[in-house]
Ligand SMILES: Nc1ncnc2c1ncn2[C@@H]1O[C@H](COP(=O)(O)OP(=O)(O)OP(=O)(O)O)[C@@H](O)[C@H]1O
């Protein structure tokens with residue numbers, strides 16, 4: 001197979017931070033080359049150079065035999081490279097079809113042939129076996145469907161190179177399968193694909209080759225069938241993989257919080273449950289089953305249309321997040337970028353912000369704040385030159401860790417964590433599990449929403465399952481396993497009363 005992309009000795013410095021160091025990397029046409037590594041390893045920096053968003057400090061990029069010192073977005077497009085970033089939606093107000101055929105619309109003479117484009121879009125969606133209404137506005141589609149639209153766009157254009165940066169974060173298992181299948185079809189067309197993921201099971205499913213980056217350097221490249229997950233983990237972290245996280249059973253005490261008949265339009269319907277002291281209560285369900293929406297109602301981020309909340313047997317009325325924090329309920333939202341107020345301040349300020357909001361300004365203790373922020377930078381291995389660095393300079397996963405650290409500092413009673421390990425590398429995930437277990441051991445109560453069943457199973461003392469906005473099941477003990485939880489999520493089991 002032909003090499004279509006070759007990076008030779010690529011280096012990138014951000015001020016004093018060396019994000020990439022002498023990186024050499026190759027991509028063949030019709031190959032899926034996965035790129036893995038810890039948070040801050042340099043993966044996104046590498047693809048930003050390839051999409052022309054940033055210029056390297058040194059080295060060369062060979063594409064189709066031509067040599068470049070750097071690219072621009074226009075040049076990358078001309079070289080038929082398509083990049084799919086984690087967050088960006090292409091044109092949210094256009095239909096799925098218009099997005100797919102952007103620049104490749106069918107024409108009748110000089111006129112846009114809408115009828116033909118609709119027919120072709122339907123055919124394409126059929127052959128790809130996806131469930132998308134071509135005339136639906138992109139914004140109304142699920143995040144997974146939006147991602148599929150972007151991949152279909154690259155497919156229709158017959159892109160030479162397709163780059164995906166953590167495309168499956170927050171997808172359900174079915175959605176991941178669908179996306180991986182489409183990517184395989186794009187590959188069959190001869191496109192060379194670079195695929196970044198923190199999920200090693202995805203890597204095993206689709207990679208022809210996998211390259212490990214660590215601290216900006218290439219550590220290893222392995223061919224399909226020639227590596228194990230232990231090899232990848234030890235290449236990524238530089239240490240032997242620890243035995244997978246062991247389940248800890250927490251001593252649950254009395255009921256701390258009671259949610260009764262919570263509803264909001266059709267999103268959350270008549271949900272009731274209780275939460276005990278020292279318990280980790282898992283919430284399973286498909287993406288869109290209403291778990292995050294329920295969490296937002298409890299926290300006062302959205303208004304409920306019905307329902308009452310009891311804390312320590314007293315009815316309380318939470319009108320907004322500020323009131324929730326005052327009553328001892330805190331919430332790590334799923335969409336950190338949008339909801340968690342990531343701002344241009346320093347890493348340290350971002351770690352202590354919720355703590356400061358929860359105490360009286362009179363009690364501020366700068367030395368304590370500094371000590372604590374350093375502690376969490378260390379514990380969660382937040383990659384930053386110093387605690388005074390701006391949070392915006394951190395890699396995606398390291399920003400997530402900063403926002404996560406905020407809540408470990410707050411003296412709250414109930415912690416609601418929505419997808420706490422999203423975008424976080426294998427090694428740091430374990431540290432987060434350990435910190436959550438510590439909270440439970442101190443008698444705090446935790447609600448954990450996660451689409452990653454293995455972590456939900458390993459962490460939860462009890463799991464509630466949601467579907468279409470309502471609770472459809474509750475499992476405890478040995479029933480906390482994949483088969484049982486899945487059968488409730490897809491509706492094969494009836495609600496146990
Ligand atoms: N604009 C910037 N200014 C300063 N430093 C930056 C900038 N962008 C990235 N860095 C640094 O470069 C390094 C590599 O970051 P990069 O985003 O490439 O990591 P990554 O491998 O994609 O990590 P993640 O898995 O967390 O997404 C990090 O140490 C990061 O802090």
Ligand SMILES: [Mg+2]
Nearest residue numbers: 043044395396
């Ligand atoms: Mg990244």
